[in-house]
Amino acid sequence: xxxxxxxxxxxxxPRSLITLANDKVFTKTTLEKHSIxxxxxxxxxxxxxxxxxxxxxxxxxxxxxxLKPARxxxxxGVVLYQKVDKDGVTKVNGHRMEKSDFEFFIQQILQGEYSxxxxxxxxxxxxxxxxxxxxxxxxxxxxPDLRIxxxxxxxxxxxxxxxxxxxxxxxxxxxxxxxxxxDLVTHVTQGGVHLDKRIDRHPDxxxxxxxxxxxxFDRCLEIAIQCxxxxxxxxxxxxxxxxxxxxxxxxxxxxxxxxxxxxxNGAGLLMSNSLSNK
Numbered sequence: 407x408x409x410x411x412x413x414x415x416x417x418x419x420p421r422s423l424i425t426l427a428n429d430k431v432f433t434k435t436t437l438e439k440h441s442i443x444x445x446x447x448x449x450x451x452x453x454x455x456x457x458x459x460x461x462x463x464x465x466x467x468x469x470x471x472x473l474k475p476a477r478x479x480x481x482x483g484v485v486l487y488q489k490v491d492k493d494g495v496t497k498v499n500g501h502r503m504e505k506s507d508f509e510f511f512i513q514q515i516l517q518g519e520y521s522x523x524x525x526x527x528x529x530x531x532x533x534x535x536x537x538x539x540x541x542x543x544x545x546x547x548x549x550p551d552l553r554i555x556x557x558x559x560x561x562x563x564x565x566x567x568x569x570x571x572x573x574x575x576x577x578x579x580x581x582x583x584x585x586x587x588x589d590l591v592t593h594v595t596q597g598g599v600h601l602d603k604r605i606d607r608h609p610d611x612x613x614x615x616x617x618x619x620x621x622x623f624d625r626c627l628e629i630a631i632q633c634x635x636x637x638x639x640x641x642x643x644x645x646x647x648x649x650x651x652x653x654x655x656x657x658x659x660x661x662x663x664x665x666x667x668x669x670x671n672g673a674g675l676l677m678s679n680s681l682s683n684k
Contacts, residue, residue: 409676410641415641415661418639418641420639423637423639423661424661427637427642427659430474430658433637433658434530436636437636437656437659440632440636443652447531447532448464448467448531449463450531451512457512458509460531461505465491469533470486470487470534471533472487472533473485473486473487475528476521476530477527480580481580481581482520485497486534486576493505494507495508535655536649537549542595542618542620546568548569548573549569549575550577551567551645552566552588553567554626554643555641555644556634556641556642559631559638563590563671563675565585565598566585566588567579567583568583568598568608569583570582570584571610572609577647579664585667586615587673594616594618594620595615595620596616596671596672597615599669604669622654626654642659643659643664644659
């Protein structure tokens with residue numbers, strides 16, 4: 407981690423671009439200018455006066471949506487909602503929130519509860535994409551996603567992130583999801599990591615993690631390179647999900663991608679050609 411921060415993040419990532427990547431709203435705007443597919447935006451909330459009119463808009467739209475703090479990390483504060491009505495909202499896991507609790511949650515986000523250094527934050531609300539739950543593996547308790555790490559625009563490592571019951575259907579490793587390494591040449595999965603330990607099988611389904619070909623992986627690599635061209639961070643993590651209708655879709659960029667991807671692949675970034683030749 408110290409090597410990553412000193413020799414990769416500090417050297418390869420200008421602070422101005424880190425600030426851009428850390429803000430989901432600015433990132434989304436930049437990617438869209440480069441014709442890179444992202445989830446459809448429904449609303450942005452920057453102050454408490456906007457909460458009520460946007461709440462009424464969500465009732466009228468009557469569709470599943472995703473709420474994200476603009477400047478959070480590690481999936482903190484990101485919640486998926488299935489339905490909204492005049493009395494409250496229902497999460498995709500079936501849990502119910504009263505309208506007053508939902509509004510208080512948004513107030514917490516605006517006050518920096520989930521942001522870097524707790525500065526004033528914003529809220530990004532996006533249409534929930536029609537995720538392909540069987541993209542990487544069948545019978546998962548949620549939709550998987552894909553992370554590709556690039557060094558100066560060259561893909562170096564990739565992994566799929568698989569939801570678990572413990573992660574409540576979210577593909578976030580910090581919440582208990584599984585990371586599964588992907589061979590960049592064969593596009594086939596090769597073992598995984600769960601709670602920082604190497605594993606061979608999914609903890610819920612007992613399915614073997616290695617040996618699954620990843621659909622549309624070539625396209626995912628192309629999109630990751632396009633993201634580098636839009637936001638040229640020397641060390642860049644690109645997170646994608648597969649929309650049933652639109653294919654691979656970028657959901658987030660990371661200026662400080664975590665190291666679990668190395669454990670999932672059984673290989674470190676220092677073994678990559680881009681770094682070993684420096």
